[in-house]
Amino acid sequence: MKTERLQRNNLDLAVSFLNKTYVNTEGFKKVSVEDLEESREGTVFAGWIGSELVSIVHGKILGSNGQIDWACVKQGSRGECYSVEPIKACIIELQEKGVSRIHVSRCLDSPYRRVVESLESFGAQVKHGQLTLCLGMDTLKGESKPIKSRYSLRSFKEGDDQTWANVKNTIFGSSSIALDFWSQNFLGVDMESDFDPRGFLFAEHKGVPIGICAGIVLHNRKKIGGSYIGGIGWTGIVEEHRGEGLGRALMMESLNYLIEKEIPITEVGTQFYRTTALNLYESIGFRIEVSSFDLFL
Known part of the structure; x- marks a missing residue:
């Protein structure tokens, strides 16, 4: 692949x-x-294979730091890390301008771990940020195993907003109240249009809620092939009940709900350090599609 500064005659492309x-x-x-x-303040590098444009990276200076706000590879060419060389070119230029830290937002390239390894071998220290994983519903892997008899799953009922907040606080260390349930906005969620109690699930231990997961049709996101995309959120189990397969059971039940809604693609967000969640998502078939991270030079 050839990497070069984007030429003016290629701006429209x-x-x-x-x-x-x-x-x-x-x-x-x-x-x-x-x-x-x-x-x-800004610079753009492009990656070419022959006459085909396969990647673009745009960097600029913000205050004393650098930012790469577009770093992407075309959909059909991902898997070869074609963004890495343009990112390196951008790093060199920003470093020459005195930058020692660069925030990379919405990087569209894969596999993510190989992108990170390449940048680390280039001398950058990587601090992981938010990840968005995607699943083509026709590539869903595996099935949920039966859960033990002392556990059960149920859907959201009227008045459960405070129960949801309580379980969420226990799992994630947050301080949500019932009202917060209706103002969530991850992945572009609009609870007024997206909430369906059948997609919001609890795991219970002897009737006491100890886990949550939501499968949501994202009505405010752009349609793909005439269909809305789906989102998975808030998947978690309180610590003393982990290791019982409840997270997978909740995920599969949420995904089955989205399959019934004929959703073609589902997204879920997480962080790289949440290895248990990340391993679960990837074992089901999710793949890291969008990443944000910081580079320390």
Whole structure:
């Protein structure tokens, strides 16, 4: 792959490339030629295979730090880490301008771990941030194993918003109240349009809620092939009941709900350090698609 600074005569191609590549990415705003034009603060590097544009990386200086706000590889070319060389070129340029820390947001390349290893071998220290994993529902792996008789699953009932908050607080160390349940916005969730009690699930131990998971149809996200995408959120089990297969059981039940809704793609967010959750998601078939991280040079 050839890496070079983006030439002015390729700006229109690059804008089209970015808008197509990020079209289904939460939080992405459509870009224009003006967003990509070179300035003292910003620079754009492109990766080419022959005459085909396969990756773009855009970096700039914000205060005393650097930021790479677009680092992407076209959908059909992922798996070869084609963003790495343009990211390295961007690092060199920002480093020459005195930057020692770069925040990378919404990186679309895979496999994520290989991208990180390549940047670390280049001399950067990587601090992991938010990850978004995606699952094509036709690639869903495995089935939920039967849970022990002292456990059960049930869906959300009227008045459960405080119960949900209590379980969530116990699992994640948060301080939610019942009202917070209706103002969640992860993955672009709008609870007014997206809430369906059948998709919000509890795991119980002898009738006491000890785990939660939600499968949600994301009505405010851009459709794919005429269908909404799905989201999985708040998957967790209180510590003393972990290791019983309840997390997988909740996940599979939530995914079955989304299958009934004919959802083609489902997203879930997590952090790299949450290894148990990450391993569970990947064992079901989810793959890291979007990543954010910091580079210390």
